[in-house]
Amino acid sequence: MNCEEAKQTISIRVVLESFNLFPIKDNQRTAFYFALDREERTPSLSVDFIKNKAFDFGTGKSYDVISIVQQINQCSVADALKYLATKLDFSIQNVQPQQNLExxxxxxxxxxxxxxxxxxxxxxxxxxxxxxxxxxxxxxxxxxxxxxxxxxxxxxxxxxxxxxxxxGKKDVTWIKSEINNSNEVAIFEGFFDYLTFRKMQKHQNSDYLILNSTSMLFKIENDLDKYHKISLFLDNDKNGNFAKTKIQNVFMNAEDCSLIYEGYNDLNEWYCKD
Known part of the structure; x- marks a missing residue:
C-alpha cells in the first residue's frame, strides 16, 4: 500500500477510532474532535468524512490519514503506512467522490x-x-x-x-426477522459474530443489525426506538465498549450480552475456543 492508496481507501473515521478518538459533535458528513496534539475543552479539529481530511482551527494544520498517524505516533511516513496496513481494516469507500477508485x-x-x-x-x-x-x-x-x-x-x-x-461503500447490514414487525433486535459488530449467533440460534426470532464497524454507529441510533429489547453482542475491546456505553446511555432496554464471552474478544472467538 502506498500513500495515495491509503488516502483513497482508508476512512479517516476508522483511523481516529483506532486511537480511541471519537467525535464530540458529528453528522454523516462532518464532525468535531478534540485536537491531536494538546488538551482542550472545546473541540477544534474539524473532520470532513467525504473529503477524508481534517483541519485544526487552533493551529491551522491540515491532516490526512497518514499525517494523523504520524502526529499521534510521532513516526515517519513509512511507519505510518505500516500501521495503517497492519492495524486497520481496509475500507474502500467513496471518501473522495470526484475520483474513480481502482x-x-x-x-x-x-x-x-x-x-x-x-x-x-x-x-x-x-x-x-x-x-x-x-x-x-x-x-x-x-x-x-x-x-x-x-x-x-x-x-x-x-x-x-x-x-x-x-x-464498495461502507454501511451497516439490517436483516429483518421472519416474523413481521419484530420488537427485538440483536446487534453485532462483525458478520462472523452474526453467523455464530445464527448457528447457535436456529430460528430467526428477532431482527439483526451488523454494524460492520463501530464507526457506523452514527447511522443507526434513530432506528432503535421501536424495539422493546436490544441485545448487544459487541467486542470486548475499547471500541466495542464505547459503542455499548453509547447505546446504553440512550436506550435503557439495551442489554450487554458480552458477559457470555467474557475473557474473549468476541462471540466467534469464544465459540471457537474448544
Whole structure:
C-alpha cells in the first residue's frame, strides 16, 4: 500500500477510532474532535468524512490519514503506512467522490473455493455458508478473493485468512426477522459474530443489525426506538465498549450480552475456543 492508496481507501473515521478518538459533535458528513496534539475543552479539529481530511482551527494544520498517524505516533511516513496496513481494516469507500477508485468486483457466487470453505470451517460457521458469498475482485491491478457479506449500500465486507477489507461503500447490514414487525433486535459488530449467533440460534426470532464497524454507529441510533429489547453482542475491546456505553446511555432496554464471552474478544472467538 502506498500513500495515495491509503488516502483513497482508508476512512479517516476508522483511523481516529483506532486511537480511541471519537467525535464530540458529528453528522454523516462532518464532525468535531478534540485536537491531536494538546488538551482542550472545546473541540477544534474539524473532520470532513467525504473529503477524508481534517483541519485544526487552533493551529491551522491540515491532516490526512497518514499525517494523523504520524502526529499521534510521532513516526515517519513509512511507519505510518505500516500501521495503517497492519492495524486497520481496509475500507474502500467513496471518501473522495470526484475520483474513480481502482477496484472492480469480478464475480459473486456461492462459496465454492476450497480455501474459503476451510476458513469457514476453522471459524465453525460452515453451516451458515448460504448467508455469505464468494467474491472475486480486482484492486489496483491485482486480483483477490474472499468471503463477502453485503451491506445496505451494496458494498461487501470481505474476509479471508489473510485480510479484512470493505469493497464498495461502507454501511451497516439490517436483516429483518421472519416474523413481521419484530420488537427485538440483536446487534453485532462483525458478520462472523452474526453467523455464530445464527448457528447457535436456529430460528430467526428477532431482527439483526451488523454494524460492520463501530464507526457506523452514527447511522443507526434513530432506528432503535421501536424495539422493546436490544441485545448487544459487541467486542470486548475499547471500541466495542464505547459503542455499548453509547447505546446504553440512550436506550435503557439495551442489554450487554458480552458477559457470555467474557475473557474473549468476541462471540466467534469464544465459540471457537474448544
Amino acid at each position: 477496484y472492480e468486483i469480478l464475480k459473486v457466487s456461492e462459496i465454492r473455493h476450497f480455501a474459503l470453505i476451510q476458513y469457514l470451517i476453522t471459524r465453525r460457521v460452515y453451516e451458515q455458508k448460504d448467508l455469505v458469498k464468494e467474491i472475486h475482485y480486482e484492486m489496483y491491478g491485482k486480483k483477490y478473493f474472499g468471503i463477502g457479506f453485503i451491506n445496505d449500500s451494496g458494498g461487501f465486507e470481505v474476509r479471508n485468512k489473510f485480510s479484512k477489507i470493505c469493497v
